[in-house]
Amino acid sequence: MAKQKQVPGLALRLAAAERLQAVLKGASFSPLVASEVADARDRGLANKLITTALRHHGHLTLMLDHLLERGMPKKSGSFEAVLRLSLAQILYLPELGDHSALFLAGEAVKRDKSAQHLAKLMNAVLRRAQTEAETLRQAPPELLFAPSLVKSWTAAYGAEAIPAFARALLEGAPLDLTLKADYPALIELLGGRKLLADTIRVEQRDKPVDQLPGFAEGRFWVQDVAAAIPARLFQLPAGSRVLDIGAAPGGKTAQLIKAGYQVTALDRDSSRVERLRSNLHRLGYIADLVTADALDYTPSVPFDGVLLDAPCSATGTFRRHPEVVWHRDAKDIAGRVKLQRSLIERAISCLNPGGVLIYCVCSLEPDEGEMQAKWAVEQGLEPIAMSAAELDGWAVPITETGYIRTHPGQIVPGENGGTLDGFFVARFRRR
Numbered sequence: 166m167a168k169q170k171q172v173p174g175l176a177l178r179l180a181a182a183e184r185l186q187a188v189l190k191g192a193s194f195s196p197l198v199a200s201e202v203a204d205a206r207d208r209g210l211a212n213k214l215i216t217t218a219l220r221h222h223g224h225l226t227l228m229l230d231h232l233l234e235r236g237m238p239k240k241s242g243s244f245e246a247v248l249r250l251s252l253a254q255i256l257y258l259p260e261l262g263d264h265s266a267l268f269l270a271g272e273a274v275k276r277d278k279s280a281q282h283l284a285k286l287m288n289a290v291l292r293r294a295q296t297e298a299e300t301l302r303q304a305p306p307e308l309l310f311a312p313s314l315v316k317s318w319t320a321a322y323g324a325e326a327i328p329a330f331a332r333a334l335l336e337g338a339p340l341d342l343t344l345k346a347d348y349p350a351l352i353e354l355l356g357g358r359k360l361l362a363d364t365i366r367v368e369q370r371d372k373p374v375d376q377l378p379g380f381a382e383g384r385f386w387v388q389d390v391a392a393a394i395p396a397r398l399f400q401l402p403a404g405s406r407v408l409d410i411g412a413a414p415g416g417k418t419a420q421l422i423k424a425g426y427q428v429t430a431l432d433r434d435s436s437r438v439e440r441l442r443s444n445l446h447r448l449g450y451i452a453d454l455v456t457a458d459a460l461d462y463t464p465s466v467p468f469d470g471v472l473l474d475a476p477c478s479a480t481g482t483f484r485r486h487p488e489v490v491w492h493r494d495a496k497d498i499a500g501r502v503k504l505q506r507s508l509i510e511r512a513i514s515c516l517n518p519g520g521v522l523i524y525c526v527c528s529l530e531p532d533e534g535e536m537q538a539k540w541a542v543e544q545g546l547e548p549i550a551m552s553a554a555e556l557d558g559w560a561v562p563i564t565e566t567g568y569i570r571t572h573p574g575q576i577v578p579g580e581n582g583g584t585l586d587g588f589f590v591a592r593f594r595r596r
């Protein structure tokens with residue numbers, strides 16, 4: 166460990182390689198935090214290397230096939246992760262300089278017993294990438310996504326959606342905040358721009374969210390502009406009782422409380438419920454919190470409204486979670502479709518006759534969205550069409566059947582606009 170400290174920049178690369186390696190094995194990506202890399206600049210750089218490698222994952226895979234004549238060496242520890250990070254630096258972060266990529270890649274693999282015999286190969290591959298950089302950068306956009314997703318998205322959104330999604334993937338997501346009230350001075354201080362309703366967008370920031378002005382005072386919470394749409398659609402009288410299923414970490418719960426409803430927030434994951442509790446506490450909001458599997462939950466008194474933010478493939482969040490476009494396959498999506506249907510049935514049983522169900526998923530897959538809405542109607546639910554007026558006049562996401570479909574190829578209106586997460590939202594009445 167003492168040796169590693171002597172090489173500037175090495176510790177952050179080892180941390181980045183470890184995190185990327187976990188994601189390559191199937192873990193969800195979460196950025197490195199202060200307890201993992203203490204120095205804020207190092208941490209920022211490590212996270213930038215990982216996200217760049219993940220956003221360009223499809224193209225890097227293509228390059229590895231081309232550059233490694235004998236394929237990826239088996240049982241080679243951190244070799245692949247270090248190689249991907251270093252290629253990402255050379256090809257997409259030229260401002261960091263090639264020298265550190267080559268030097269630190271060598272130092273990193275030398276410290277890994279399973280990979281140290283591959284130091285020469287690492288160097289040779291990176292040098293070849295340097296000379297072929299221009300050609301390697303020219304890969305087509307559809308290779309940035311798993312082929313099964315390209316197929317389903319082309320069918321659902323048209324071939325032109327794929328290059329638009331690719332641009333959104335590579336750009337990443339800005340920070341969207343939902344405001345507890347209108348705070349013009351705070352919006353100015355944050356450098357925020359108003360988007361739909363009470364959402365503002367912060368493009369540039371030099372601090373983590375919890376150090377931004379207004380955070381400690383509970384004046385906002387983090388929520389993509391698309392994720393903020395569903396909870397606004399109930400149109401129930403203030404004081405109505407609303408059940409929020411799959412509530413944690415609580416972005417939508419907070420909106421429901423802000424709208425004046427009496428909220429019961431339910432989630433089966435106890436650690437996520439604790440996050441929900443602490444988020445509501447910071448905001449000064451109160452809800453009944455229930456830790457339970459929704460499939461086993463029966464309320465003593467039925468609700469006027471149920472929000473079902475169903476567990477899903479989350480493919481609509483690829484700007485923030487670039488790994489989802491490689492971690493999902495048809496089998497995995499089929500399993501989620503089944504669970505979503507059981508949850509819809511349970512949600513209906515928690516409603517008063519005449520009560521309103523909002524179903525939403527942060528997925529781009531029609532099987533989890535449009536097809537689920539069709540199935541819900543077959544179960545007897547009455548759809549309540551949405552109108553552009555409910556989106557400040559923005560008509561683009563309203564579907565022919567009156568549901569809402571957003572995707573990262575759309576540009577949300579507002580000062581300077583920008584992309585948004587993919588969401589499907591449907592609203593129904595229980596007969």
Ligand SMILES: C[S@@+](CC[C@H](N)C(=O)[O-])C[C@H]1O[C@@H](n2cnc3c(N)ncnc32)[C@H](O)[C@@H]1O
Pocket residue numbers: 410411412413414415416417418431432433434437457458459460474475476477
């Ligand atoms: C998309 S996330 C919810 C995001 C949240 N609604 C928000 O706006 O902050 C889905 C949530 O559903 C929860 N969940 C998954 N299956 C569940 C089940 N059977 N019962 C209750 N909660 C469940 C997960 O723990 C997860 O917190």
